[in-house]
Amino acid sequence: MSSLYEKQRHRYPLYVLIGITFVLLIIVTYFEWMIGIVAAVLLGPTLFHVFRSYKVAQEEIEDYISTLSYRIKKVGEEALMGMPIGIMLINDELEIEWTNSFLSSCFGVDTLVGQSLYDVAEQLVPLIKTEATEEVITFRDRTFKVIIRREERLLYFFDITEQAQLEQKYEQEKIVLGVIFLDNYDDVTQGMDDQTKSQLNSQVTSILNRWASEYGLFLKRTSSDRFVAVLNEHILQQLEKNKFSILDEVREQTAKNHVPLTLSIGIGTNSPSLPELGTLAQSSLDLALGRGGDQVAIKQPNGKVKFYGGKTNPMEKRTRVRARVISHALKELILESEQVFIMGHKYPDMDAIGSAIGILKVAQMNEKEAFIVIDTSRIDSGVQRLLEEVKKQTELWSRFISPEQALELATEDTLLVVVDTHKPSLVIEERLLLRLDRVVVIDHHRRGEEFIEDPILVYMEPYASSTSELVTELLQYQPKRSKLSMLEATALLAGIVVDTKSFTLRTGSRTFDAASYLRAQGADTTLVQKLLKENIEHYIKRAKIIENAIIDEHGFAIAKGSANETYDPVLIAQAADTLLSLNGVVASFVISKRNDQMIGISARSLGDVNVQLIMEKLDGGGHLTNAATQLANITIDEAEKRLKEAIREYIAGGKDT
Numbered sequence: 001m002s003s004l005y006e007k008q009r010h011r012y013p014l015y016v017l018i019g020i021t022f023v024l025l026i027i028v029t030y031f032e033w034m035i036g037i038v039a040a041v042l043l044g045p046t047l048f049h050v051f052r053s054y055k056v057a058q059e060e061i062e063d064y065i066s067t068l069s070y071r072i073k074k075v076g077e078e079a080l081m082g083m084p085i086g087i088m089l090i091n092d093e094l095e096i097e098w099t100n101s102f103l104s105s106c107f108g109v110d111t112l113v114g115q116s117l118y119d120v121a122e123q124l125v126p127l128i129k130t131e132a133t134e135e136v137i138t139f140r141d142r143t144f145k146v147i148i149r150r151e152e153r154l155l156y157f158f159d160i161t162e163q164a165q166l167e168q169k170y171e172q173e174k175i176v177l178g179v180i181f182l183d184n185y186d187d188v189t190q191g192m193d194d195q196t197k198s199q200l201n202s203q204v205t206s207i208l209n210r211w212a213s214e215y216g217l218f219l220k221r222t223s224s225d226r227f228v229a230v231l232n233e234h235i236l237q238q239l240e241k242n243k244f245s246i247l248d249e250v251r252e253q254t255a256k257n258h259v260p261l262t263l264s265i266g267i268g269t270n271s272p273s274l275p276e277l278g279t280l281a282q283s284s285l286d287l288a289l290g291r292g293g294d295q296v297a298i299k300q301p302n303g304k305v306k307f308y309g310g311k312t313n314p315m316e317k318r319t320r321v322r323a324r325v326i327s328h329a330l331k332e333l334i335l336e337s338e339q340v341f342i343m344g345h346k347y348p349d350m351d352a353i354g355s356a357i358g359i360l361k362v363a364q365m366n367e368k369e370a371f372i373v374i375d376t377s378r379i380d381s382g383v384q385r386l387l388e389e390v391k392k393q394t395e396l397w398s399r400f401i402s403p404e405q406a407l408e409l410a411t412e413d414t415l416l417v418v419v420d421t422h423k424p425s426l427v428i429e430e431r432l433l434l435r436l437d438r439v440v441v442i443d444h445h446r447r448g449e450e451f452i453e454d455p456i457l458v459y460m461e462p463y464a465s466s467t468s469e470l471v472t473e474l475l476q477y478q479p480k481r482s483k484l485s486m487l488e489a490t491a492l493l494a495g496i497v498v499d500t501k502s503f504t505l506r507t508g509s510r511t512f513d514a515a516s517y518l519r520a521q522g523a524d525t526t527l528v529q530k531l532l533k534e535n536i537e538h539y540i541k542r543a544k545i546i547e548n549a550i551i552d553e554h555g556f557a558i559a560k561g562s563a564n565e566t567y568d569p570v571l572i573a574q575a576a577d578t579l580l581s582l583n584g585v586v587a588s589f590v591i592s593k594r595n596d597q598m599i600g601i602s603a604r605s606l607g608d609v610n611v612q613l614i615m616e617k618l619d620g621g622g623h624l625t626n627a628a629t630q631l632a633n634i635t636i637d638e639a640e641k642r643l644k645e646a647i648r649e650y651i652a653g654g655k656d657t
Contacts, residue, residue: 086144086157090117094125103157106142124155136160176236176269177277178217178229179285180208183262183293185225200259207253211246215239229265236269236298240308244296247309251294262294270300290447292462292624305449310610310624320473320510326459327477330417333440333457334363338413340370341406341436343428345421347378347569350531351466352420353386354495355442357488358471359417360399365478371399373406375428378595380570381538385531386494389487396487403429410435417442420467422460423450423621442474443467444499446612448621462623465511468495472514489523494531501577505625538571545575545590556609556647557585561592563636569600573628576604587611591639599631599639610650617646 029037086103090096094117104112107120117124127135127148134147143164147156182204189197201224208227212219215238217231231239247263254261266285268277284299288307291297295309334340340363344352356372363370379387391397401409406429416432417440424433433439433452440457444464464470472492475484484492496515500507503515519525545567549559557579561567572590579588587609594600601618603611605625612627620629631639 084159086155086159088112088155088157090128090153090155092153094118094128096120106157106159107140136164138164172232172234172237174233174270174272175274175277176231176233176267177274177281178231178265178267179281180219180227180229181264181266181285181289181293182225183264183289185261188259188261189224200254200257200261203254203257204250204261207250208246211249233269236267240298240306244308247294247296264288264293265296267296267298269298270302276301287447287449290458290460290462292446303449307613307616310446310613322461323470323473324477326457327474329457330362330440330459330474331366331478333415333438334366334368336413337368337415337438338411339409340368340415340417341373341410341432342370342417342419343373343406343432344419345423345426346375346428347380348374348383348420348428349380349495349570350382350386350491350498351468351495353383354491354493355419355467355471357396357491358468358475359419359442361482361484361488362471362475362478365475365481367481371401371406371409373403373428373432374400375403378428380568381535382498382531382570385533386491389527389531393485393487396485403432406432407435412437414438415440418452418455419443419471421445422452422458423448424452425450442470444470445622446624448616463508465506465508466496466499468492468499469511469514472496472517473510476517484518484521486522486524489518489521490527490531493518493523493525494528497528498532499626506623534574538568538574541565541567542571542575542578545572545592546578549579549588551582551585554651555584555586557582557588558640558643559588559590560636560640561590563593565593566595566597567592567600569594569602569628572600572602573604576602580604580606587614589643591636591643593636594630599634599636601629601631601639601643603627614643614646614650617649618642 029035084102085100086106087100088096088103089098096112096115096117099112104110112120117128121137121139123137123139124146127137127146128150132148134145136143136145138144141161142159143161145158145160147158149155189200192200205221208219212229215231215235217229217235220228222228244265247265250263251260264285266281266283266288268280268282268284271277271280280299280301284297284305287299287305288295288297291307291310295307298306298308340359342356342359342363344356348356353372353374356374360370360372376387387400390400410432414436415438416436418427418433419442421427422441422443422445424430427433439452439455440459441452441455442459444461444467446462447460459470459474461470493515496511496518497503500511503511515523541561545559545561549557551557559575559579561572572592576588576590579585579590587603587605589611590602592600601615601620603615603622603626605611607625610624612622612624615622615627615629618629618631620627622628631642634642
């Protein structure tokens with residue numbers, strides 16, 4: 001092609017030269033006709049040769065172009081029909097008008113013409129109806145990258161099955177790190193002789209080694225109560241499929257010897273960096289332990305966390321060493337601060353107010369100025385009665401300030417103590433969290449995914465009945481510069497009574513120890529009962545909610561408030577408690593509209609059902625036996641539908657997902 005092009009290109013100057021020659025020949029002939037005739041005779045053969053060469057070259061070019069066009073057409077046909085790229089033409093009704101043979105072979109038929117896309121590859125229909133230009137789909141065990149040309153109603157199918165399989169293999173072989181912790185090893189082995197402790201260690205190690213061998217993961221014991229596991233994503237998927245049955249096995253096998261041990265497992269995944277995997281694994285373990293142990297937490301770099309287990313109540317710790325250490329650490333932080341702010345959750349209950357008053361006393365014992373942040377427009381009737389009693393003591397009442405006042409008084413050296421919650425979205429004034437760098441968290445709820453960022457001290461014990469119980473223990477290790485007043489001790493006791501339902505739920509020996517200490521400090525049990533009284537309107541409202549409760553075959557009771565009426569959070573919690581006391585009910589749920597127009601769900605159980613896991617599916621949280629959530633932009637009926645779906649998932653997951 002290039003040689004012909006060169007011939008054609010060089011021929012144009014030749015034409016010019018011939019033209020000039022003819023002009024000169026005419027001029028010469030005109031003046032000297034003899035010379036002109038001789039020149040014409042001599043030029044004749046030359047012109048003949050030139051024109052003959054031009055004709056031959058012209059024929060060669062035409063032959064070449066004809067051959068090239070044929071080849072190009074042939075290649076196009078081969079590409080269209082034979083290359084491993086599927087091509088499909090459809091009409092406006094999504095019927096197939098034409099496909100090449102490769103695409104037909106992928107579907108195992110001779111032709112697809114005339115068939116509807118709904119029948120052939122239904123997953124393509126929503127893609128075509130949207131603005132998507134390309135998508136990866138899988139059908140007939142093959143993976144295709146589909147490129148959509150809407151104007152031409154044309155679809156290209158690129159077979160990327162091998163690439164997809166390679167990517168899948170890469171994903172499944174990604175390294176995963178796990179840290180396994182024996183939750184209550186120190187408590188269980190305390191006082192054991194060496195032989196018994198050795199037998200327990202051998203039993204636990206044997207169970208874990210057998211589990212590791214079964215699933216193909218590497219396990220190494222690093223201390224008496226800690227193991228490190230190395231596995232991959234494929235093994236992790238198998239473990240998740242079986243809901244980490246090792247949790248139940250260890251608990252049940254050790255319980256036979258009357259030394260029930262539980263496991264907590266933290267797993268780091270989805271990161272190419274080994275140090276980051278280690279950090280994620282340890283962070284996951286901290287999260288699992290913060291939720292009470294006996295569970296698995298799987299944390300990914302994007303912050304998403306999955307939980308398995310958590311079916312049992314956290315065991316009460318026998319030693320108070322941690323309480324003493326936290327108390328001294330809190331004392332040092334208070335002494336280093338200019339002032340202390342104490343803040344609970346929105347719509348504070350008796351536990352939030354009681355524990356806040358307790359921390360106020362801790363600050364006063366260390367001779368530091370402190371204030372309790374409260375929004376008096378968002379409190380229930382029980383807390384209102386407590387505040388009426390507080391108002392009678394001018395000095396104590398002066399320590400209560402509004403969120404706006406707190407924002408004005410806040411300085412760089414202010415210490416903020418958050419009680420009875422650990423979620424930023426639930427505190428009374430979230431702006432305080434953003435303003436202050438020094439934050440302490442004291443809570444008794446199981447830790448959720450949402451957590452206050454970078455607190456300098458965290459005291460979370462899910463085994464505790466209430467935050468008031470934890471604060472009461474902290475008080476006992478503070479300087480005895482002043483004694484609790486009757487009202488301060490009563491407020492703390494009221495917090496314990498409310499959260500334990502008068503010492504019937506989540507009550508351990510340390511709960512009674514705390515109550516005994518408060519009683520010795522002058523707590524008035526009669527005043528507690530007075531504070532917890534409800535008026536007749538609330539009683540009737542609660543009875544009407546309970547009246548329309550429906551109990552399913554699994555013993556789950558669901559009751560709804562009127563769609564046109566708002567209910568106090570405490571009232572729906574009481575309704576859930578009352579439902580739980582009915583025969584045949586293993587878990588109760590009450591749904592109602594709140595004063596802030598959100599839909600609240602209060603959940604209760606006696607321990608056989610983990611209502612915390614159910615509420616977490618609805619972006620809530622709490623305890624195994626006591627949990628709640630709030631839903632925005634939703635109706636009561638829609639909330640009921642979502643609740644029932646969460647319950648179905650819980651039951652289908654074996655109550656431990």
